[in-house]
Amino acid sequence: MDMTEILRLLCAEKGVSGNEDEMADIIKKLLPENMEIISMDNGTIIARTGNIDDEPHIMLDAHIDRIGLIVTYIDDRGFIKAEPVGGIDLRTLSGSAVAIKASGAADDIMGVICSVPPHLSKDDEGITRDNIWIDTGMSAEYVKENVLSGDRILVKSRFRTLLGNKAAVSGLDNRAGCAVLIRCAEILNGEELPCRLSLVFSSQEETNESGGRTAAFMLEPDEAVAVDVGFAKQSGVPSDKSGKQGGGPIITISPVLSRKISNRLIKIAREMNINFDYETDGGATGTNADAISATRGGVPCGLISVPEKNMHTQTETVSLNDIEDTAALLAAYVKRGGMNGD
Numbered sequence: 001m002d003m004t005e006i007l008r009l010l011c012a013e014k015g016v017s018g019n020e021d022e023m024a025d026i027i028k029k030l031l032p033e034n035m036e037i038i039s040m041d042n043g044t045i046i047a048r049t050g051n052i053d054d055e056p057h058i059m060l061d062a063h064i065d066r067i068g069l070i071v072t073y074i075d076d077r078g079f080i081k082a083e084p085v086g087g088i089d090l091r092t093l094s095g096s097a098v099a100i101k102a103s104g105a106a107d108d109i110m111g112v113i114c115s116v117p118p119h120l121s122k123d124d125e126g127i128t129r130d131n132i133w134i135d136t137g138m139s140a141e142y143v144k145e146n147v148l149s150g151d152r153i154l155v156k157s158r159f160r161t162l163l164g165n166k167a168a169v170s171g172l173d174n175r176a177g178c179a180v181l182i183r184c185a186e187i188l189n190g191e192e193l194p195c196r197l198s199l200v201f202s203s204q205e206e207t208n209e210s211g212g213r214t215a216a217f218m219l220e221p222d223e224a225v226a227v228d229v230g231f232a233k234q235s236g237v238p239s240d241k242s243g244k245q246g247g248g249p250i251i252t253i254s255p256v257l258s259r260k261i262s263n264r265l266i267k268i269a270r271e272m273n274i275n276f277d278y279e280t281d282g283g284a285t286g287t288n289a290d291a292i293s294a295t296r297g298g299v300p301c302g303l304i305s306v307p308e309k310n311m312h313t314q315t316e317t318v319s320l321n322d323i324e325d326t327a328a329l330l331a332a333y334v335k336r337g338g339m340n341g342d
Contacts, residue, residue: 007159010023017206031185031199042210047198057220060200062228064211066175069152070152078138080135085206091126098156100152101153104147114135166318216292226303230243231307242307245317247275249306250304254289257285304330
């Protein structure tokens with residue numbers, strides 16, 4: 001399938017952290033039919049291929065959840081109070097349209113995040129975590145009948161294709177990583193692999209990384225590579241913590257990661273003439289790699305990322321070329337047997 005169409009499907013307005021079941025159903029339909037699919041109770045899905053006795057057992061992980069909001073209270077006028085789920089950029093919320101995944105309604109209920117007119121607000125006033133209110137235009141009776149505390153909310157965003165083979169929409173963190181694993185599965189489909197492979201589409205990374213952690217605990221892989229988005233070079237972003245968009249994946253080096261896996265990815269990328277950038281961290285990576293690497297007795301783990309601009313906003317932007325290059329690199333890594341392959 002064309003990568004643009006894959007991203008359109010993956011960036012459907014579903015899958016706020018802790019409520020990933022609908023997103024998991026979409027991903028199942030995009031995977032090769034001959035893969036064994038396992039659904040975990042926490043919303044994570046696992047696609048497996050290879051003989052159960054094959055070694056090494058390689059795990060590739062990308063989280064399927066996305067940031068959003070959660071309903072916490074409804075006042076007597078029908079205004080809905082909400083709090084962030086994950087690290088949403090509060091600066092982008094004022095006046096934004098939202099879709100409420102209402103428990104009592106067949107379809108999403110549309111609303112707008114309330115904005116105090118600049119004529120009436122002070123210069124330093126703005127939306128805070130404790131001051132997010134949504135107006136649906138409906139009566140208090142209708143809202144209270146259909147919306148429950150705990151219902152998830154997504155900030156609306158329209159999928160756009162940009163010049164330079166790029167796409168912009170909310171949710172690309174980390175649906176871009178999911179697209180990488182789906183394309184990797186397509187590349188490897190029908191291949192005789194020198195290993196056993198588990199593709200993990202994990203839940204709840206944006207809140208506590210529990211999906212990747214529990215999947216690694218259950219699977220007991222010999223090694224793993226987490227796939228996420230990283231910072232793309234743009235104004236205001238440090239050059240040493242970002243990768244050039246359109247310049248290939250970002251390979252991370254960190255004390256919590258396996259240097260052997262990082263070096264192996266670098267070696268294969270050079271042999272395949274795949275451009276890439278480095279990111280070097282002095283500690284944790286802020287991704288599922290941190291949780292996976294500390295599972296059971298420890299899992300050697302690497303991290304590879306798709307450069308993304310405007311992270312955690314309604315216009316997250318990635319290069320489709322970077323997604324394809326990342327998938328090609330990971331497929332080659334698997335076909336060559338992982339970190340100890342020939």
